[in-house]
Amino acid sequence: MKKYEYFDHTADVGIFAYGKDTAELFRNAALATTGQMVEIKGVKPKVERKISLKSDNLEGLLFDFLGELIYLKDADNLLFSKYGISVKKVEKGYKLSGTLKGDRINKDAMELLNDVKAVTMHMFKVEKTKGGYKATIILDI
């Protein structure tokens, strides 16, 4: 199964992310999002950051998770390449928790690409497929 693919959008970037379960879907969506900002292979897992998010639904949780990665890029100067996360159904919605591993932004050690501004809600979707899950995401570049 493909992890993710980019699709054409006139000014921004479209992502189809896939996963056999929700945690894998979220990891692959995170890789595709971070992959717009940096060449992932240059991001060493040197710094850890715990993460815990809750939302009423899966779409809201994915939107918040990707938004958190963009937030941490600006606020704490961090980009991540390993996403040790679990996604669980809880009483009122869904919960994501786990540990992100990455490194501080360093233009000499990393190949930096585009400064992703935000996750948009245009076409944003998480759907169940035959083999698992698929997410459609458009990032504002």
Added chain:
Amino acid sequence: MTETKKPEMKKISDYIWEISPEYKKGMNVPARIYASKKLLDGMDAGVFEQVTNVACLPGIQKYAYCMPDGHWGYGFPIGGVAAFDVDEGVISPGGIGFDVNCGMRLLTTNLTFKDVKPKLKEAVDSLFRQVPAGVGCKGFLKATKAQFREISEVGSKWCVENGYGWEGDLKRIEEHGCIKQADFSKVSDKAISRGIEQLGTLGSGNHYLEIQIASSSNIFDAEAAKTMGIDTPDQVVVMVHCGSRGFGHQIGTDYLKVFSEIMKKYNIHVGDAELACAPFQSKEGQDYYKAMACAANMAFANRQVILHRIREVFSKVFGKSAEELEMNLVYDVAHNIAKVEKHKIDGKMKDVVMHRKGATRSFGPDYGDLPPEYKKIGQPVILGGSMETGSYLLVGTNKAMEETFGSTAHGSGRTMSRTQAKREFRGDALQKEMECRGIYVRATSMAGLAEEAGAAYKNISDVVDTIDKAGISHKVVGFTPIGNVKG
């Protein structure tokens, strides 16, 4: 999106095309596209879908518009313009964009191409160092939280009072560089921590800082050009394109979530989740407006601090003070914003919530906040082109006030996706080719440079000719790039 069929369009004039409210259930007004036939035919189907979604929003006045540089965006199309009744209408982050007050700033010098050519590389390299760009860049201005609050509430004025600019700059900025409704208490801590270290930074994507020349053959209205300080053959000017950075991006994200959760309460339904909105007079609508105004003011301040850096660099490289070099601000315009403005509707002046997303204010002579010297010619309108082709300076018109709520295009508009551009061009090869053609470029990312290749954009002359001939702006000067710092 591209497989969607284009709707039927009624030709109103050679440059105006109308989509009837019959096209889509829920349209409150018709949609109008300003475009030559050539530009209209080249528009992606997303434009028509999105502009007709905008026409469905509550309280929209007269028409939902798309300008000739329009293309598929998120929420509104890029090039989207809409006015909403202040009492019955809404405010939507999808009609502004995450990059609140992304905009253009233009300044003159009294240098000519001949003066700059021998030191062009030194100037561009120095600008590349002094105005940080790209992912994770931090600005030189280290503001405390209290200072950042003041910057968010008063905009460019704070910069001028603290030595980052000249008193005369302020009157040459849309809204004089400050949207007064800004209220910092409506901004989240996350937005503050994203933006507080980014004052004086360009960002990336299509943001840039460019050294350009105005050759004699590109002057279309010498009198208006002279009024704006452009009166010498091959005169050098500097153009800046950037916005409110992570601060605005987070404010957009925060309120998009708030609005998507409360629309049910207000019985609002939208055709695209990105058009999530709230009644302008509701608590949520007012909170967003006040927070968005903070982001707009931060963007005015960001461009002001960058202007200060440009003056410092030119002064050092060319061995004269910025005053001696006559580095005067021509104007600063926003092209991603919502504001309350007065416009004539059914013969009466009324307040409306203007949304411009990838569209520029184009006020005619005697309207709005123009300084006395511009009251004869109209508000300067700055259209940034691709880094390879060129940019334009125009002025607003009374016809724009009558037809488009004083609005016009904002740039060339993309035709090719970023992924497609990366498939077709290589950044390093493009950089070399451009240097051979006399354009020296420094970029933080070669992949990012490839995405901004000139061929990824519409022909800006087609866009400019359309708004000039349609009469919603008047063409004054064209500029050719010679040096570029790309984020």
